[in-house]
Amino acid sequence: MTLPRLLWVPALLGFAVVVLPVIGLLGRVDWVRLPELVSSDAALSALGLSLQTAAMSTLLCLLLGGPLALVLARADFRGLRFLRSLVLLPLVLPPVVGGLALLYLLGRNGFLGQWLDVGFGLRLPYTTAAVVLAQTFVAMPFLVVSLEGALRTAGERYEAVAATLGAGRWTVLRRVTIPLLLPGIGSGVVLAFARALGEFGATIAFAGSLEGTTRTLPLEIYLQRESDVDAAVALSLLLVVIAIVVIAVARPRAVEGLR
């Protein structure tokens, strides 16, 4: 189809809105001090914590979100459509609201938090576990939505054939559903990891900003922005590089319908 020429103007502007800020950031980088800035103790500690917590929450997303996607795509019961839209909640909710919600569920006065505290002596807020939970909360829909899409695209025909060949439900899941889903799992995992790595609002509301325990890279950047702008920009560059790697790995499949 040939597009109306005028359409190119807003299209290019839209592209500029997405890309220009990153170029602006690159222009502000102090390239001489860069190695020193990204290898400071605080920076390395924040980066290490970010990578660890993002990996943990991605794993949690996969272990819980994978089965959730299967149920949403394959099960058939009343209210399923409603459940499916609820799963998108963290996607549309401001993360800081999600963090507050987590705090009032799992904080010392929250009904689940009280039970954990009294019953098991577990206090989650302001711990590394809280960071992982906050990241899992915001990243879960990314994994669930991409897996569910992949499952719907794949359809149930291969699974039906496997059943007529005598394969029970677990065998079908293990030998047909999951192997066919691997590309979708791959891009879902990468997207969830990227979202977890960039998580800020829910983390600061639910886990605070304690160096070495809950201060992840985005929190460190926000903090440095007040005192040392060059350091903040250098760390931002680090996240930009990670984001570009993520896009390079996940983009083709995420965009092309997870085939």
Add this chain to the structure above:
Amino acid sequence: MKAEFQLARGAFALDVALTVEPGEVVAVVGPNGSGKSTLLNLIAGLVRPDAGHLQLGGRDLLGTPPHQRGIGLLAQEPLLFPHLTVLANVEFGPRAQRRADHREIALRWLEEVDALALAGRRPRQLSGGQAQRVALARALAAEPELMLLDEPLTALDVDAAPAVRGLLRRVLRAQNRPAIMVTHDALDALVLADRVIVLEAGRIVEQGPARAVLTRPRSAFAARIAGLNLVAGTTVEGGLRSSAGVVIAGLGSAGVGEEGVAVFSPAAVAVHRANPHGSPRNALRVRLAGMEPHGDLIRLRADDGLAADITPAAAAELELEPGEQVWFVVKATEVGVHAANGGV
């Protein structure tokens, strides 16, 4: 197998009872939306009926999940698992059933469908005909007690279909395995099936031996798909000797001395008042029984059931009257000769 199903889905209702004898191949034909595929899915257990029963080999199967039914399904699309090799695809059934000799079973079936050389390939490296042969081997390697075939030749191109049709005939006959095949092709029904069931709007409107239904159809649908000329007889080198003793030359893969049928379209028939004596042509002497409009053409019916479609101009020129003797002439290249099942 004995089955009876009632199912209502919105405006569609299905109410069918059918029996398949051991070793019998039953073709189910019918217009789109008549419930053919639904019937197969009900038997396979992929769709639940509102009411009914299903018995196979003395077992009551209605409450049994698909994987415990022992009912194989070959669909229009081969649906080979794309992440597995051809061999692993065929091994899938025996492995799922925890057979220790799954490798041997798979190799034997690959050989049976002439696909042993493809064992190491991935499904995407196969042609349509090759993939369907492997899918057949995979279905049979699970050793089902009943095979369901859902238009197994429809997705194949015209070059690949005859070979797979011949293969289906060979393995279904050799195994003496009961099968139910959905098809829209009179030829498939004729070549592969003992009995034909015509389904319309969820009900069986006609059933009987394949050749009887296809040559003397009583339902509108059977008449429409069976608008072919069929001459029964015994296959000979390069053709078929009809039961009346006339040799009809044609093309086909049938062996010699088999019970068979020559098939040709009424549109391929030319009509002459005198025998044209052209060597590559078959000339059949018939007595005209009737004439009727057939689309833009005139369909001539002979009293032995053969039909010819000619233009109104040709009909006028020939000045034909019912009861007259004429020659139906058809080129050998327009005639297919097929082995057929004794179903008359």
